[in-house]
Amino acid sequence: METIVAGSERESLTYDVAIIGAGPAGLAAAIRLAQVGTESGRELAVCVLEKGADIGAHLLSGAVMDPAGLDALLPHWRDAPPPNLTPVRSSALRYLSADGDLSLAQPRSLDDAGCFILSIGQLCRWLAQQAEALGVDIFPGFVGAEPLYDVENADQLYEHEGVVAGVVSGDMGRMQDGAPGPRFEPGTEIIAKQTLLAEGARGSLSERIIARYDLRADSAPQSYCLGVKEVWRVEPGRHQAGEILHSLGWPLDSAVYGGGFLYHWGDDRVSLGLVSGLDYANPYLDPFAEMQRWKTHPRIAGVLKGATRIGYGARVLVEGGPVALPKLTFPGGALIGDAAGFLNPARLKGIHAAILSGKMAAEAVAELWRDGAPEPGEEALGYPQKLRHSALWAELWRGRNIRPGFRWGRWSGMLNAALEDRVLRGRAPWTLRMAGEDRAALRPAASCAPIDYPQPDGKLTFSRADSVYLANLAHRDDQPIHLTRPHGDAALTTHGAAFARAETRYCPAGVYVWEEGEGDAQLRIQAANCLHCKCCDIKDPTGTIVWTPPEGGSGPHYTEM
Incomplete structure (x- = not known):
């Protein structure tokens, strides 16, 4: 369902800039917007919505951080560093x-x-403190569920699509059938002149915006x-x-x-x-x-x-690298961090890239207020320009061919990586790309050999059930199932045998269970186990499963990930 600004009866809050996602990119953008406002004397009202119950609750990374991002954003951060x-x-x-x-x-x-080695959750709780000290409003437990589109004020180029004018936070208290429950509270309109999407990899709002404005038209898969x-x-x-x-x-x-x-x-x-x-x-x-x-x-x-x-x-x-980045701006906002795809596979690092992308986007957005408030749907076109002239772009471009080189297997990938790393160093006259959508790579089970995995011993190796317990999951059992199948379960049932019911294996949380009975097996979705990893949205070979956000505050509650 899409929401249009005109005629809405929901409660609303108005900001200059709304940021969806309190990861490194979103918080860096919030901090930089506040800094620029102080420096220029044109302070902007900025808010950050985070679907996790607390800042960091949904954040997971290795994580090894290049400090270049923090050095650029907060030059004196070492005086009082993250824990x-x-x-x-x-x-x-x-x-x-x-x-x-x-x-x-x-x-x-x-x-x-x-x-530095760190916990990304602990880093972002620290970044949130810096942002709040600068006057940024941060709302944990608030899902950016629906985009707000302003059709009335869109220019001719976007007269059908409209321009983004903020988001609607998720409803609370709906029952499993979608009907309002006894504690139902409708979501709030967050109206903003600019909306920055910082949801991380495969963000639900980000993917909808990318599709609506065809932002991947000129990008590699x-x-x-x-x-x-x-x-x-x-x-x-x-x-x-x-x-x-x-x-x-x-x-x-x-x-x-x-x-x-x-x-x-x-x-x-x-x-x-x-x-x-x-x-x-x-x-x-x-x-x-x-x-x-x-x-x-x-x-x-x-x-x-x-x-x-x-x-x-x-x-x-x-993992697609710089050639897979979509168009970074859209009418009324921009994509930052891993919502766009800024991780550097060659370096196995992305936190610094997320911070730098958020910083550059914030500076470009702030420039829209140079001569007064921007027009509805204005694009911060200075953002991709800043990126193309940055050290971050040079870094990403230098390693662009390493991950795609593994398309042909480990040995050719290692040989290509050595050539790129030791000889070419990003100067190759060619650019490799990934072949296509990951789901399309899956082959029918009849052409593949089964893999025999040992049983867990409960000491060093563990079951999914034992593991999911440590993620501190919290989902209200009677809320609507957020793993939607717009076309029903028919495709999954029909193709389940062809792909050996791969969803029971690619999901790291045991969400998908097939129950045998009379007639066809029935799919049972244990949505309360979901880690919000987004794997099913990507790997389901039928394209039937669509991940949507559950109620705000649902999901894992990571503390040291």
Whole structure:
């Protein structure tokens, strides 16, 4: 359902700029807008909507941060830094076999000197404090559910589409059938002259805006990975603060892009996980089970001996690189951070890119007020111009060919990466692109070999149910199911056997369960298990599943991810 400004009877709040998403990009944009307002004497009213119950509740990353973003945004941040920021002291890349490993030369792009290991959730809680101190209004637990379109004031170019004039926050208290319940509260119109979408990878509003204004018309296909992550508390003798390990190889098949990471940070924390490219072909592949198996490698299991698992989560990552970036502005707003696709796969980093994109967008948006309030639907065209002349663009362009090189398998990918990293250094006269949508890569089960995964032992490896418990999930059971199937379950039922019911494996939370009975099997969706990773929205081979946001405050409640 689309919402038009004219004639609405909802309550409303009016701001100059509304930002959807309180991740690094959204909070950086809010901070920079407040800074520019103070510097210029033209203070703008800015708000940030965050669907998580608290800032950071839905944020998950590795995470290793290049401080370039913070240095540009808050030059004196080191005087009072975010909590548990751990300087990188050593970094290694190893190729794993089932029971051994080999040290590999570290690519230039993975030089982590001067970087920090951290929790992205803790970072963004700190950024939110900086934003609020500058006068920004932040509303956790508020979903940006629907775009507001102003058709009446749209110019001729957008007379049919309208221009974006803000968002509507999600209704609260609807029952499972969509009818208002006894505690129903309608969403609020957040009316804004400019709307910045900072929802992260595969944002629901962002994808709708991209489709409405055809922002990918001139872009390469976007591609994604799924990161499955755990946090462990390890014994003092096994903790090496600031140590980084990245791995290639086992347990992933050579046709599957991906690898593992293990980061020592804080006093006794280890963040670890496995990232799997969602352009894999075999429907029997299970990214969650691959990650559990990866932990049994001696190189990983040795660190976790005597340790306690304290956190679990999963999230998709954008991997298409700069050629997959959509048009960044639309009438009335812009895309920033991973909502656009600013992660740098060659460096395995995106936090600095998100911050810098938010900063550049904020500066371009603020310029629209130079001669008074902007007209409805005005675009901050200075944003993509700033990007093209920035060090961030040079960095992204330099590594543009590394991820697409793995389309043809691990060995050709590693050879191409070495050539790009050591010889060409971004100067190749060609530009590689991903092949197409990730869902299209999945092959029928009849042409693929099943994969036998070991049963979890409950000590080092675990089941989905045991893992999801650590994500501190909260979904009201009687709210509408947010994993929608606009065309019903017919396509899933018809094609389920053809793809071996792949949704039972690509989902890292066990949301999709097929129940056998008389006649056809029935799909049961355990929406309360959803980690908001967005994998189903990307990998479902039928394109039937559409992820939409549940009530504000629902979902995981990560604390150290």
